[in-house]
Each structure stands twice: as structure tokens, then as C-alpha cells.
Amino acid sequence: MNTRSVAAQGRGQARRAANSTAVEAGARAGFGARGIIYVLVGALALQIAFSGGGQQADRGGAIAEISEKPFGQIALWLLGIGLVGMALWRLSEALFGQAGPDGDKPSKRAMAAGRFVFYGFAAYSVLSFAAGESGSGGGSSDQQSQDITGKVLGWPGGQWIVGIGGIAVACAGIWIAVRAIMRKYHKHLKMTEMSQKVRRALDISGVFGGTARGAVFATAGGFAVAAAVQHDPGQSKGMDDTLRSFTETPVGPWLLVVIAIGLVAFGVFSWFNARYRKV
Numbered sequence: 001m002n003t004r005s006v007a008a009q010g011r012g013q014a015r016r017a018a019n020s021t022a023v024e025a026g027a028r029a030g031f032g033a034r035g036i037i038y039v040l041v042g043a044l045a046l047q048i049a050f051s052g053g054g055q056q057a058d059r060g061g062a063i064a065e066i067s068e069k070p071f072g073q074i075a076l077w078l079l080g081i082g083l084v085g086m087a088l089w090r091l092s093e094a095l096f097g098q099a100g101p102d103g104d105k106p107s108k109r110a111m112a113a114g115r116f117v118f119y120g121f122a123a124y125s126v127l128s129f130a131a132g133e134s135g136s137g138g139g140s141s142d143q144q145s146q147d148i149t150g151k152v153l154g155w156p157g158g159q160w161i162v163g164i165g166g167i168a169v170a171c172a173g174i175w176i177a178v179r180a181i182m183r184k185y186h187k188h189l190k191m192t193e194m195s196q197k198v199r200r201a202l203d204i205s206g207v208f209g210g211t212a213r214g215a216v217f218a219t220a221g222g223f224a225v226a227a228a229v230q231h232d233p234g235q236s237k238g239m240d241d242t243l244r245s246f247t248e249t250p251v252g253p254w255l256l257v258v259i260a261i262g263l264v265a266f267g268v269f270s271w272f273n274a275r276y277r278k279v
Contacts, residue, residue: 026084030085030119031086032271032274033083035274038213038264039263040267045260048247048253050257076126076129084123093116141239142240146236149227149233153231166222173218173221176217185273189278205268212258212259213266219245
């Protein structure tokens with residue numbers, strides 16, 4: 001057997017592993033875990049809207065909230081394992097392409113690689129917190145954002161890097177919202193397996209939730225651009241401060257209420273993905 005055939009056989013085995021039942025189960029568990037986090041973040045944001053205080057409304061706040069419940073430590077381990085499953089599924093998409101006719105496009109594989117890094121970090125932070133390293137998963141997203149921004153601003157050309165990064169995040173937020181409004185997620189789901197009632201619930205949660213999530217990303221990107229222009233890392237905001245900023249609009253806390261309910265809706269939409277996603 002020559003080297004080329006051995007390599008081809010190895011690639012085939014790797015592709016079969018990527019399409020295995022275990023990877024599919026990991027992806028579905030990951031969507032379930034993502035749903036839990038977004039539902040909790042939305043609930044925490046609602047507390048902020050009505051009381052002005054409370055737990056930080058970001059992944060760290062959600063993790064802390066879970067840890068305080070009965071059997072919270074076990075729940076955190078399960079949540080972290082679910083996110084590991086999501087990360088591995090995204091890695092398989094980056095290496096072998098996504099499901100669907102255009103899933104092998106380089107742009108889609110690059111996006112999958114970025115999502116692998118994101119969910120890998122999220123899984124690490126949750127599992128670290130579950131293992132007792134409270135500073136890892138439960139840290140403030142606002143402080144982390146300001147620390148990273150401050151460090152980058154100190155680099156040569158740091159203002160440009162932060163500014164371009166902020167524009168990219170803002171554009172990603174707009175892209176997320178527009179795709180949600182256009183219901184682009186339909187092509188990734190097993191729509192024929194849904195009843196009319198389920199489709200209606202899916203679209204309400206998908207459009208509303210995706211638009212709210214996109215608005216949060218776009219706003220956070222805008223704050224990063226402001227930090228670059230003013231050379232002030234304090235202008236950069238994580239999810240918690242970004243959500244709190246919605247209370248400073250002319251409509252007061254009611255915009256945050258709408259966004260918070262939208263994040264809960266996105267969590268529900270993630271659960272629909274756990275059931276109906278084409279993996």
C-alpha cells in the first residue's frame with residue numbers, strides 16, 4: 001500500500017468520524033447548552049431592566065447563576081461537555097465542510113473554524129469554573145473586554161486594530177440580524193419534519209431572537225470603535241455593559257426588556273436547532 005492510498009484511507013476515516021453519531025450528538029448537546037446560556041442571560045438582563053442591579057448579564061453571570069442552584073456543579077459539567085460537543089462539530093465542519101450543497105466553500109469552513117475557537121474557549125471557561133477556578137468562567141466580560149482592548153491599544157497601530165475589530169463585530173451583528181429577518185436558518189433545519197405550529201414558534205424565536213442577538217453584537221462593536229477613536233479602553237464594553245447601555249436610551253429600560261426577551265427567544269431557537277438541525 002503506497003503513501004497516497006494510506007493518506008486517502010486516513011482522510012476517509014477522519015471524514016466518517018466527523019459524520020458519526022457521536023459528533024451529531026455533540027452538536028445537538030451544544031445547541032442545547034447554548035440555549036440554556038442565552039435563556040439565563042436574557043433572564044438576568046430582565047432583572048437589570050427592572051431593578052438596575054443583579055447578577056452580570058453575560059456568560060459569567062449565567063455560569064454563576066447555575067452554580068448557586070442545587071446540583072449546580074453537575075449542571076455546569078454537563079453544560080461544559082455540551083459546549084465541547086459544539087466545538088468539535090464546528091471543527092469537523094472546518095475540516096470537512098458543512099451539510100448542504102455549498103457547505104464546502106472556503107468562506108463557510110473559515111467561519112466554522114472561528115466558531116470552533118469561540119466555542120472551545122466557552123467550553124474551557126465553563127469547565128474551568130466547574131473545576132473550581134472561579135476566575136476563569138465567571139469573570140466579567142466587561143473587564144475582560146477592557147483588558148484586551150487596553151493591551152491591543154498599546155501595540156503599534158493598536159488603534160487601527162481595535163477599530164477594525166470593532167467594525168467587524170458591528171458588521172457581524174448586522175449580518176446576524178439580517179439573516180435572521182430573512183429566515184436564512186431554514187436551509188439548515190429539517191423543516192419538513194415540523195408541524196405548522198412548530199414552524200410558527202421556530203420563526204418567532206428565530207427572527208426575534210436573531211435580531212436581538214445581532215443588535216447586541218452591533219452595539220458592542222460600536223463601543224469598540226469608540227474605544228479606538230478615543231484611545232480609551234474604558235469605552236469598550238462586554239455583553240453585560242452593552243446590555244446595560246440599552247437602559248440609557250430615551251425609552252429607558254424598555255429597550256433592554258425587548259432585547260432581553262429576544263435573547264431568551266434566541267435560547268429557545270437554539271433548542272429548536274438541537275432537535276431539527278441538519279448535522
